[in-house]
Amino acid sequence: MLIMRTTLTIDDDLVRELREKAYKTGSPFKEVVNKVIRVGLKQIDNQTPSKPYKCKSYSLGYPPSADLDHALDLADRLESEEIARKLSLRK
Numbered sequence: 001m002l003i004m005r006t007t008l009t010i011d012d013d014l015v016r017e018l019r020e021k022a023y024k025t026g027s028p029f030k031e032v033v034n035k036v037i038r039v040g041l042k043q044i045d046n047q048t049p050s051k052p053y054k055c056k057s058y059s060l061g062y063p064p065s066a067d068l069d070h071a072l073d074l075a076d077r078l079e080s081e082e083i084a085r086k087l088s089l090r091k
Contacts, residue, residue, distance in 0.1 A: 018032050018033055018036065021036075
């Protein structure tokens with residue numbers, strides 16, 4: 001078996017968990033890291049591909065009276081109407 005030394009950057013929370021696992025099992029840190037990597041690789045290989053999500057589409061009927069090509073104009077008109085409504089309530 002070829003042993004290779006390498007440098008990894010491991011997130012702090014993972015290091016804490018790995019060190020805790022090493023302490024509880026009495027195993028060396030590097031042995032725990034290698035074991036976790038092996039288990040993770042096997043799990044990735046054994047995953048069954050999930051079915052792609054499909055969303056049913058429903059007809060909304062005839063297109064609305066607003067021209068959706070000019071949605072910003074519609075939004076501006078609706079906002080102006082809402083501002084006018086709020087101002088009329090202040091009177």
